[in-house]
Amino acid sequence: MKRLIILLLSAALAGCASVMPASAPPALFADAGFAPPSEPVSAENLFKLSPAMRAYLNSPTFTQLLRNRGARHGLIEALYSKTDLKLEYESKVTRTAAQTYEARSGNCLSLVIMTAAFAKELGMPVHFQSVNVDDLWSRAGGLYLASNHVNISLGERATDIQRGYDPDRHLVVDFIPRDDAAKLRSRQLEEEDIVALYLNNRAAEALVQQRTDDAYWWAKAAVSARPGAVSPLNTLGVVYQRHGDLALAEQAFRTALTREPENLAVLRNLQPLLVKLGRPLEAQQLEKRIAAIEPYPPYHFFDQGMVALKAGDFDGARDLFEREVKRAPFNDEFRFWLGIAHLRLGHMSDAREHITLAVNNSTSSDMREVYSSKLHYLRTLVQTGTRIR
Structure with missing residues (x-):
């Protein structure tokens, strides 16, 4: 069977170290080996509202909906009911808040980002969450892609006293059925985690499109945004592996494994790399270790x-x-x-x-x-x- 690289796409950064290093080790990066990016690589405007979004916030329809339903429920009804904006779930592209609003579609991370942008503008406390669900696997561009799930919870504004303000009460906004979401464990994420997820997704999407140079710059930005996270390190290793920089790929994978020694995505990427590096005995030992953790790989x-x-x-x-x-x-x-x-x-x-x-x-x-x-x-x-x- 042809071996395909396994890549964590929307993983929830479970590999964050308990103490984050201040910055990624410079030795992990190899800027000189890659062409400049074909587009700006940044998350600076990730949550920025576009003029169209501000116009919608100030529209009579939206204002009336908030008045009738309350700020949180009114916002969610406005964004996700089929009678107004008609936003659709689409997994292919990870977008900023403004891009998601313009396209009227996005994956779960894009929808979370756009919802957060609106909520913050309305003065609502925002909490991001990683939801403990099994990875959803897919294949594209010669890669295995594993997606985890994120959602968002909205707190009440202190000004909403007429409805009985409770700072500990939150409304969870999810894109899976509410009954299922309530049963699943979740872990709070920082906004920096969401930024790193966005950058990591962009790297993965560039890899699928065979844009290896662009993928490098997005992966570097993701590693720099959250240096202790496993997923961006894994993605960076995949970029190096595809680019033919095998020693750098091993270094990225080894760095990831120091944080999460049994991460199967990283282990499965490292095993064929060791074969290419001419170290078959190490590869065989690692293959046995992988089989002990998971006998049957995805697909x-x-x-x-x-x-x-x-x-x-x-x-x-x-x-x-x-x-x-x-x-x-x-x-x-x-x-x-x-x-x-x-x-x-x-x-x-x-x-x-x-x-x-x-x-x-x-x-x-x-x-x-x-x-x-x-x-x-x-x-x-x-x-x-x-x-x-």
């Missing part, structure tokens, strides 16, 4: 299922896809192909169920269209009584 059963599906073994494909779905129930790609396996077996109801879940779980508008098209086709088959074998 293990999915890839086997695709082989079975192409071979016409639809029962085997279904069983393998089910094993992958059990490990990652919200992965739209796994759900979709499990639905296809059921379709090939003639299990129309099961196929419709899993493809519907693929539509609902997808974070990409392009893939939602693909899944919806297949779902429409499946409904047509059901209506006409056609069976697929």
